[in-house]
Structures are given as C-alpha cells and as structure tokens.
Amino acid sequence: MRQQCNLNSDMKKICFNFFVVLVLWTPFLTHSECIGDIVAKKSYSVYVVPQTAISQLYSYWVPLLESLGKRSNQCFELIVPATIPIFEKQLLNGKADFAFVNPYHAVMAFKAHQYVPLIADGKNKLDGLIVVRADSKINELKDLNHSKIAFPAPNAFAASLLIRSFLMQKGIKFEPIYVKSHKNVYWSVMTGDVPAGGGVNNTFFREPDEIKNQLRILYKTPMFMPHPFIANPRVPPSVQQAVQNAFLSMKNDPALTEILNNVQIPDPIAVDYRKDYMPIDKLILEKFAVSSENQ
Structure with a gap:
C-alpha cells in the first residue's frame, strides 16, 4: 500500500522536505x-x-x-x-x-x-536578455562593472554564452553566478540576490506578471x-x-x-x-x- 502524508502541519513539513531532498538528489x-x-x-x-x-x-x-x-x-x-x-x-x-x-x-x-x-x-526568434529590477539604478551596461550576474548555466546559449561574450568584449568585469534555470535567474534578480541576470525572450515573457512587472530589460542580444x-x-x-x-x-x-x-x-x-x-x-x-x- 502506498504511504501517504497526514495532513497535519508537522507532517506536511516533513513530507515537503523529503520531496525537496528527493528532487535535489535525483x-x-x-x-x-x-x-x-x-x-x-x-x-x-x-x-x-x-x-x-x-x-x-x-x-x-x-x-x-x-x-x-x-x-x-x-x-x-x-x-x-x-x-x-x-x-x-x-x-x-x-x-x-x-x-x-x-x-x-x-x-x-x-x-x-x-x-x-x-x-x-x-x-x-531567440534573443538573450539582461534583466534588472524595475527600480534598479542600473541604466547602462557599464553600470554592471564589477557586479554579480546570474545565469542559468555556463552553456545556456542566448541567456549566458552570448551575454558573457558580449560583456567581455565591452571590457565589463563581472562575477557569473549559475543558478540552474531561467526561472531561478528571474527570481534571484527580483529578490535582490543579484543586481542583474541573463535570460531569453521565450522564457521571460512566459513568466507571471507579478515577476515580469518587477523586472526591466536592460539589454537584448541579436536574434537567432x-x-x-x-x-x-x-x-x-x-x-x-x-x-x-x-x-x-x-x-x-x-x-x-x-x-x-x-x-x-x-x-x-x-x-x-x-x-x-x-x-x-x-x-x-x-x-x-x-x-x-x-x-
């Protein structure tokens, strides 16, 4: 018989934590x-x-x-x-x-x-985006110099490779932070964990309004x-x-x-x-x- 979690609050927390651990280790x-x-x-x-x-x-x-x-x-x-x-x-x-x-x-x-x-x-077509918080004081790419920037992964094409290569060509120094997914990038920027992040149009515009409305597009790459x-x-x-x-x-x-x-x-x-x-x-x-x- 398949075991089920009881619905009291303590058991909910235990079951949720077990689920998180299972996902992280799979x-x-x-x-x-x-x-x-x-x-x-x-x-x-x-x-x-x-x-x-x-x-x-x-x-x-x-x-x-x-x-x-x-x-x-x-x-x-x-x-x-x-x-x-x-x-x-x-x-x-x-x-x-x-x-x-x-x-x-x-x-x-x-x-x-x-x-x-x-x-x-x-x-x-696909284009890479650099997003910042809507209320951020960052208005130009040069304002990112010496900043932490979130990316989904090193080899994400438009959300990471294109953006990192472009920033390096412009002489902008930054610390890449890899957060595993596009959603995590947008969340990290929205919550202020990092001042900017790399994404793409196909994922950004599919985010809920409560996330999109708190972010602003600073830069777009060429389209592919x-x-x-x-x-x-x-x-x-x-x-x-x-x-x-x-x-x-x-x-x-x-x-x-x-x-x-x-x-x-x-x-x-x-x-x-x-x-x-x-x-x-x-x-x-x-x-x-x-x-x-x-x-």
Missing part, C-alpha cells in the same frame, strides 16, 4: 510509460533541456509527445535531467534519441554525434533561430521523417495551439543545421563554454 526524472502509440515496436527517448521547473516541463511535454506519437506512430519516453549541465553530459554522451536543445547545444551535439535538427519555432528538436542519426531516417511530418501537421490543428505554445514551438517549421545553426559555430563561443565535467 539526476533526472523520467516518464517511463509509452507516450504516444502504445503498439509501436520501439520506444525512443526524448530529452528536454530543463530551462524551467521540471514538473512544469512534464505537464507541457507529455501532451505534446502524446499527440506527436499518435501522429507519427511512435512511442516516446520523456526524460528531463535535473540541471542543464547534467542534460549536456547525457546529450554529448549520445544517450538521447531525440532532444529539445538550445541552439548552442545543437552545435555541440552535431559536432559530437551528428545530431540532426528536425524542426524549430518559425514564429519567434530558436531551440530545435533534434534527432540522433541512429534513429532510422524514416522515423525522423515521420516525426518531422507529424510536428509540421500539428500546427494546423487548433486544438493543439496551446500545447505547442507551452513547449515554445507555436509554429513548427523544418530546419537545417548548415543554414540555421552552423552560423552559431562561427561566433567562436568555445572559449566561453564550460565542459559538463567541470560544471
């Missing part, structure tokens, strides 16, 4: 049941970069993969690692059959294992193609094509509008590595990247 969480076509002969893993709360990502991606699997006649297993560095390590080890990754991860995965970008959102859904080359080409076609067909179904928007792909379009993501490799961001072994 390197990744999986949805091991088949999502999609339950009669499919094989299950394919789908790794999702943990930009926001893991529970939120599961609530968004399970319905998406359910529809995608039924349309493509495939079965999926959803895996969301606890942190971005753990996600990177699993990705670069080639564990993911499919993955939803940031643009720089797409470059890393292509170089490591020739992962193929299948689709990305065609509606919203957003996060792609990529495939390991070991996945048969016919399966890759079926998944890509299924994604493209989903935008024509009004019932799936909210589901697609939740996973930051409101308008799926086909993408190509050389045209859409190779230009990022030419930015020479390697000197700002950090190996997953050192994070």
Whole structure:
C-alpha cells in the first residue's frame, strides 16, 4: 500500500522536505510509460533541456509527445535531467534519441554525434536578455562593472554564452553566478540576490506578471533561430521523417495551439543545421563554454 502524508502541519513539513531532498538528489526524472502509440515496436527517448521547473516541463511535454506519437506512430519516453549541465553530459554522451536543445547545444551535439535538427519555432526568434529590477539604478551596461550576474548555466546559449561574450568584449568585469534555470535567474534578480541576470525572450515573457512587472530589460542580444528538436542519426531516417511530418501537421490543428505554445514551438517549421545553426559555430563561443565535467 502506498504511504501517504497526514495532513497535519508537522507532517506536511516533513513530507515537503523529503520531496525537496528527493528532487535535489535525483539526476533526472523520467516518464517511463509509452507516450504516444502504445503498439509501436520501439520506444525512443526524448530529452528536454530543463530551462524551467521540471514538473512544469512534464505537464507541457507529455501532451505534446502524446499527440506527436499518435501522429507519427511512435512511442516516446520523456526524460528531463535535473540541471542543464547534467542534460549536456547525457546529450554529448549520445544517450538521447531525440532532444529539445538550445541552439548552442545543437552545435555541440552535431559536432559530437551528428545530431540532426528536425524542426524549430518559425514564429519567434531567440534573443538573450539582461534583466534588472524595475527600480534598479542600473541604466547602462557599464553600470554592471564589477557586479554579480546570474545565469542559468555556463552553456545556456542566448541567456549566458552570448551575454558573457558580449560583456567581455565591452571590457565589463563581472562575477557569473549559475543558478540552474531561467526561472531561478528571474527570481534571484527580483529578490535582490543579484543586481542583474541573463535570460531569453521565450522564457521571460512566459513568466507571471507579478515577476515580469518587477523586472526591466536592460539589454537584448541579436536574434537567432530558436531551440530545435533534434534527432540522433541512429534513429532510422524514416522515423525522423515521420516525426518531422507529424510536428509540421500539428500546427494546423487548433486544438493543439496551446500545447505547442507551452513547449515554445507555436509554429513548427523544418530546419537545417548548415543554414540555421552552423552560423552559431562561427561566433567562436568555445572559449566561453564550460565542459559538463567541470560544471
């Protein structure tokens, strides 16, 4: 019989603390049941970069993969690692059959294992943001000199790599503080733990008004193609094509509008590595990247 927590206040605290410890010590969480076509002969893993709360990502991606699997006649297993560095390590080890990754991860995965970008959102390009508190006295980038700046992770593309490289080019010295997710960045700035933080438009504008209204955008990076859904080359080409076609067909179904928007792909379009993501490799961001072994 599954044990349940009693509802008195002491037991609530104990249960909550146990849950927090469990989450912190779990390197990744999986949805091991088949999502999609339950009669499919094989299950394919789908790794999702943990930009926001893991529970939120599961609530968004399970319905998406359910529809995608039924349309493509495939079965999926959803895996969301606890942190971005753990996600990177699993990705670069080639564990993911499919993955939803940031643009720089797409470059890393292509170089490591020739992962193929299948689709990305065609509606919203990705730009990095530096945010400060709405009432902050910081009004220019030079005001950040010798400040602590929060970032989700070293290799978060627009929220970290682009911003750090730009600030260094401008001669602005700062101490990077890595807080594991975009949500944690916004919260850290809002609560005054740090004077500024790096994020992206696709996560910032999805935050509740009570958070957005307490923050102000200080700087925006140039725009790039957003996060792609990529495939390991070991996945048969016919399966890759079926998944890509299924994604493209989903935008024509009004019932799936909210589901697609939740996973930051409101308008799926086909993408190509050389045209859409190779230009990022030419930015020479390697000197700002950090190996997953050192994070």
